[in-house]
Amino acid sequence: MIRLVAGRLLWSVPLLFLLSALTFLLAWLTPGDAARVVLGTNTDPLAYAELRAKLGLDRSLVEQYWTWLTGAVRGDLGRSLFTGESVSAIVDSRLAVSLSLLVLAALVIAVVGCALGLFGALRGGAPAKAVDGVSVVAMSVPTPWLGLVLVLVFAVGLAWFPVTGYVPLVQAPDRWALSLVLPVLCLAAGGIAVVAKQVRGAMVEVLGRGYVRALRANGLSARRIVFRHAAKNAAVPVVSVFGVVLIGLLGGSVVVEQLFALPGLGQLTVTAAAQHDLPVLQGVVLCFTVLVIVVNVLVDVVTAWLTPQAVTR
Template sequence: MRKLVIRWLLTAVPLLLGVSALTFVLASLVPGDAARSILGLNADPAQYRQLRQQLGLDKPLWQRYLHWLWRAMHGDLGQSIQSSGSVTSELGGRLGVTLSLVIGAVLLAAVVGVGLGLTSALRGGVLGKVVDVLSLLGLAVPTYWLGLVLVTFLAVRSEIFPATGYVPFADSPTQWFESLVLPVITLAFSSAAPIAKQTRDGVLAELGKDYVAVLRARGISERRIILKHVLRNAGTPVLSVVGLVAVGLFGGAVLVETVFVLPGLGGEVVSATGAHDIPVIQGVAVFFTALVVIVNLLVELGYAALNPKVRA
């Protein structure tokens, strides 16, 4: 287990450096700059040059990146050009919203996907076709369209859940849950299908192996065979799909947060992109990369828990 954590750390450092450098370069290639966004198109040229100098935009790109990297290594991601506040503080306040959304979507997709896949593998027939249809629907239905449909029927017409906004858990656990129901369903819909398909295929493959017939011949109950042996052996590829789904949901969260007006990292990066707020864009990229690395670590730890060979 210790080797897995060490390998994770060795992977995380160059990945964070690479993503931060690439983000810095790509953000600098976007037409315009922060000084122009602040002053407007008709600003005085002298004032424009002075503001560029104050913001450090007149320095070479590599020098600006090294300056940012040095501060980031000390826990300082810089100051937002829009608000002049600390990027670390601003993003830290929004991280809980995004994590609540993504974790809820992953759990919902995993529970529904594994349940559908297991039922399809054990019952077969029509349920197997249903899983295939859901897989196609999950890929075909646009996330923003599904979100608008849910808002129309469950928020506007029925008034069961709020259409937009977010209530912190500390203020009201009930309202916090209600504010996340529609966004979580929207984000999880397309992710449950591949998990269900992988679960079904994995369970069917395990049920056809010799050790299952041996266990049945020894009189072991079917339920114990499924829960203790089949699911455990089929769980590794399912866990891989769950990990990929979790990573993909961080990107999907940007769109869902915009649709439901959630104050998360996704909404912040959209606003920062329009204002050429490179420190915020850079900070969001670092946050998302760190979260992806943590997800990969959790997946590897899950491998080790399911398969003793990984621990060896």
């Protein structure tokens, strides 16, 4: 197990390097720069050149990336081109919001998705078709449209939840929970559908195997067969799909945070990209990449625990 984790972490180093370099290249190819955003389109060329030199934008792409990379290795992600604030401090101030959204959405997906999938697999017939039908519809609904519907019904119409905004957990736990209900539901809807469909398919396949029929013939209860024997075998493909869903939540969080005005990393990404604030954008990409690596390592660890024979080979 230790060798597995060490190997995955070792492979993450070139991934971090590749994504940071790609981010720099894409930002460099995008028309405009931070100096143009600060000064506007109609400005004195001399003032524009002076600001570019002050911000270091007049240097070559390789020089800019090398400066950022050497600082990042030492733990210094640079400073915002607009506010001058440390990128690490900016990312840290937004991280709690995004983690709250992502962790709660992951929990909702795991609990509701597995419950629906098991219900469809064990009941069969009309319930199974209903689970499949709802899953297909949920996977097809665009996240922005779903978010607007949730706001119109539950925030504007019923006034159960706030429309936008975020309240820190330490400030007011009840208002923190209320501010995240609609964003979490919006973000988790597609993932619930994917997990429910995967759980139902995996459980139906496992329950049809010969050893399950033998267990039933030996008089074991249905509950014991499902939760003690079948669930572990069905969990392997579900865990893999769940990992992919978690990684997809990172992209969905950008849309959800913009829609519900949550001051998280997703909103920060959009703002930094619009302002061509490359150090901040690099810091956010680095943080998202680390989250992806953590998710992949956890998925590998859980899969290895479920199939220990694969690790010993």
